[in-house]
Amino acid sequence: xxxxxxxxxxxxxxxxxxxxxxxxxxxxxxxxxxxxxxxxxxxxxxxxxxxxxxxxxxxxxxxxxxxxxxxxxxxxxxxxxxxxxxxxxxxxxxxxxxxxxxxxxxxxxxxxxxxxxxxxxxxxxxxxxxxxxxxxxxxxxxxxxxxxxxxxxxxxxxxxxxxxxxxxxxxxxxxxxxxxxxxxxxxxxxxxxxxxxxxxxxxxxxxxxxxxxxxxxxxxxxxxxxxxxxxxxxxxxxxxxxxxxxxxxxxxxxxxxxxxxxxxxxxxxxxxxxxxxxxxxxxxxxxxxxxxxxxxxxxxxxxxxxxxxxxxxxxxxxxxxx
Amino acid sequence: xxxxxxxxxxxxxxxxxxxxxxxxxxxxxxxxxxxxxxxxxxxxxxxxxxxxxxxxxxxxxxxxxxxxxxxxxxxxxxx
Numbered sequence: 030x031x032x033x034x035x036x037x038x039x040x041x042x043x044x045x046x047x048x049x050x051x052x053x054x055x056x057x058x059x060x061x062x063x064x065x066x067x068x069x070x071x072x073x074x075x076x077x078x079x080x081x082x083x084x085x086x087x088x089x090x091x092x093x094x095x096x097x098x099x100x101x102x103x104x105x106x107x108x109x110x111x112x113x114x115x116x117x118x119x120x121x122x123x124x125x126x127x128x129x130x131x132x133x134x135x136x137x138x139x140x141x142x143x144x145x146x147x148x149x150x151x152x153x154x155x156x157x158x159x160x161x162x163x164x165x166x167x168x169x170x171x172x173x174x175x176x177x178x179x180x181x182x183x184x185x186x187x188x189x190x191x192x193x194x195x196x197x198x199x200x201x202x203x204x205x206x207x208x209x210x211x212x213x214x215x216x217x218x219x220x221x222x223x224x225x226x227x228x229x230x231x232x233x234x235x236x237x238x239x240x241x242x243x244x245x246x247x248x249x250x251x252x253x254x255x256x257x258x259x260x261x262x263x264x265x266x267x268x269x270x271x272x273x274x275x276x277x278x279x280x281x282x283x284x285x286x287x288x289x290x291x292x293x294x295x296x297x298x299x300x301x302x303x304x305x306x307x308x309x310x311x312x313x314x315x316x317x318x319x320x321x322x323x324x325x326x327x328x329x330x331x332x333x334x335x336x337x338x339x340x341x342x343x344x345x346x347x348x349x350x351x
Numbered sequence: 352x353x354x355x356x357x358x359x360x361x362x363x364x365x366x367x368x369x370x371x372x373x374x375x376x377x378x379x380x381x382x383x384x385x386x387x388x389x390x391x392x393x394x395x396x397x398x399x400x401x402x403x404x405x406x407x408x409x410x411x412x413x414x415x416x417x418x419x420x421x422x423x424x425x426x427x428x429x430x
Contacts, residue, residue, distance in 0.1 A: 039359065040393060087359050087392055134358045134420040239361040239417075242393040321360045321392065322417050 030096045032145065034178040035129065038090040040242070043149050043168035043180070045081040048157035052298045058278065059159035059167070059294050062243055062317035063140055065346060066104035069197050070144035072349050073101035073121045075187040080148025081158035083174075086140050086242070089132025090174055098124045098182070099146035099189055103197065105138025105318065106205060120196040121189075138205035138318045139241075150183035161295065163244075193350055201349070203314070207323050211291075211312050212330045212338060213281065218271060218303035226253035226286070230305065231329045235289065239321040243295035246316060248325060252287045253305075265301055275299045279308035279316075281327075289327075291316055309335040311342035353403040355425045357418040361392035363399070365414040373414075379407050380430070387425055390418060405429040 034041075044067065047060025061067030061084055070082050083090065089107055094100075102109055102118050109116045110131045116122050118141075124130055135141065151158050151169050160168025169178055219227060235250035255268035263272040269284050276282075276292055282302035283289045291308055293316060308316060309330065319325065330338070357363065365373045365388050375387050381401040388399045405427040412424050 039395060039397065136420060139360075239392045240394065320419070321362075322419065 030098070030147065030182040032098075032149075032180045032182060033093040033095070034174050034176055034180070035091040035093055037174045037176050037178075038085050038132075039088040040086040041090040041174045042084050042160040042162070042243075043081050043151050043158055044084045044160065045079060045158045047294065048155055048159050048161070048167065051155055055298050056155070056164065056166075057161065057295050057298060059157065059161050059243075061142065062294060063104055063142070063203075063314045065203060065314045065342075065349075066140075067142045067144075068346055069119065069349050070101045070103040070142040071148075072193055073103070073119070073195070073197070074099050074144045074146040075189050075192045076144060076146065076148055077186075078350070080144070080183065081151060082145075083143040083149060084140055085132070085143065087135060089135070089141065090143075091129065091131045092143070093127070093129050094124045095127065097126045098128075100124055100130065101144050102141060103144075104141035105135050107135045107141050108133035117196075119202055121192055137320075139320045140317055145182055146187075146189065147183035147185050150181040163295070197349070201345075203318065205318050207320070209315055209319055209323055209325045210328050211315060211325060212309045212335065213306040213327045214309055214332060214335050215306045215329055216304075217274075219305045221255055221258070221268070221271075221303050222305055223254040223256055226255060227305075229253050230289070231327050235325045235327070237319045237321050237323040237325060238288070241319070241321065243293055245290045245292050245296050246319065247288050247290045249288050253283055253289075255286055269303050270301050271303045273299060273301045274304075276304060277307050279310065279313055280304040281306045281308065293317065309338055311335070311338035352408065353405065353427045353429055354423040355387060355399060355401055355427060357390055357399060357412075357422050357424050358420055359390045359392055359397055360419050361390040361417075363412045363414070363416050363418045363424060364389045364391065365410070375407050377407050377409055381405060381407060381427060399424055401427060403427055403429050
């Protein structure tokens with residue numbers, strides 16, 4: 030069983046929940062950027078959490094199915110047709126043999142997910158099917174999809190009647206808003222900011238620019254100020270430079286002090302920019318849902334608050350599968 | 352009259368590159384499939400094309416303006 034790509038969209042990639050254990054050698058974890066929506070799609074088609082799905086950024090891929098298939102579409106709001114007939118998001122859907130699935134404009138959010146029963150069965154590379162285009166690794170031929178690609182679908186492994194829920198209730202679907210609050214744990218290098226610089230970051234509004242992909246998302250706003258310092262040996266001359274250090278997923282850098290960048294799941298694992306704070310793991314899916322122009326506030330939280338938020342997020346993921 | 356709509360969010364450009372001429376100006380004739388601008392998102396540049404033939408009546412978005420999916424970019428008087 031397979032799926033043919035009729036039109037590729039803008040940047041559609043095969044993703045699972047990520048490639049862990051290689052960050053120390055510079056390979057990012059990758060995986061679905063909006064993990065909650067991706068897991069919901071897998072749940073709706075009776076997959077496990079580990080099957081690979083398609084992630085479509087800003088524009089859908091139109092697909093043709095060579096056999097009857099069970100699919101689900103979750104994430105950013107988009108219109109769906111199956112053989113020309115309108116179909117809903119967040120529900121278990123059946124595509125007849127030879128059927129075509131097409132997508133309209135995305136009206137809210139940035140990324141949606143297409144899961145198929147059996148999963149997208151590309152080879153597992155270093156423990157994951159996620160695409161890492163920069164390394165031409167994983168996914169379908171290590172790249173985003175192109176017209177004419179034929180994606181293998183894995184064998185049916187579960188009883189479709191055993192799907193925990195045939196639709197995700199409205200209250201369990203994420204919000205796709207043009208206004209976001211992202212919780213941030215300050216550090217490790219926030220001591221490099223002046224008091225005004227720090228206030229600008231956590232008290233002013235920032236807006237997402239179109240420079241926003243799986244590696245990082247760049248915001249514009251009032252800018253920040255850095256403290257005077259003597260350039261350390263091994264650090265660049267820009268005040269935002271540090272002696273190279275490891276980056277955490279979600280860390281915020283402000284090269285030159287003007288436009289903060291949030292590193293996401295495909296970002297490099299280290300480098301020479303000061304990380305003034307880190308978006309907490311519970312809010313990284315929220316970052317993935319932002320479209321250009323989204324008005325964003327960075328809200329400072331403590332480690333205890335971050336851990337409590339992570340617990341709530343994990344419970345929400347678990348309740349999808351309950 | 353027909354609207355040319357952006358299907359993508361991003362920054363709209365009326366020129367193929369800085370210092371180049373605009374793809375089309377108000378009053379110009381356009382063919383079906385002719386490029387009238389570019390939308391930049393995720394470091395990718397997607398052409399915005401006319402889906403009717405006619406004359407450019409007006410642009411609703413300035414050069415380097417931000418667009419959202421569904422926004423009207425230009426209005427064409429159909430031939």
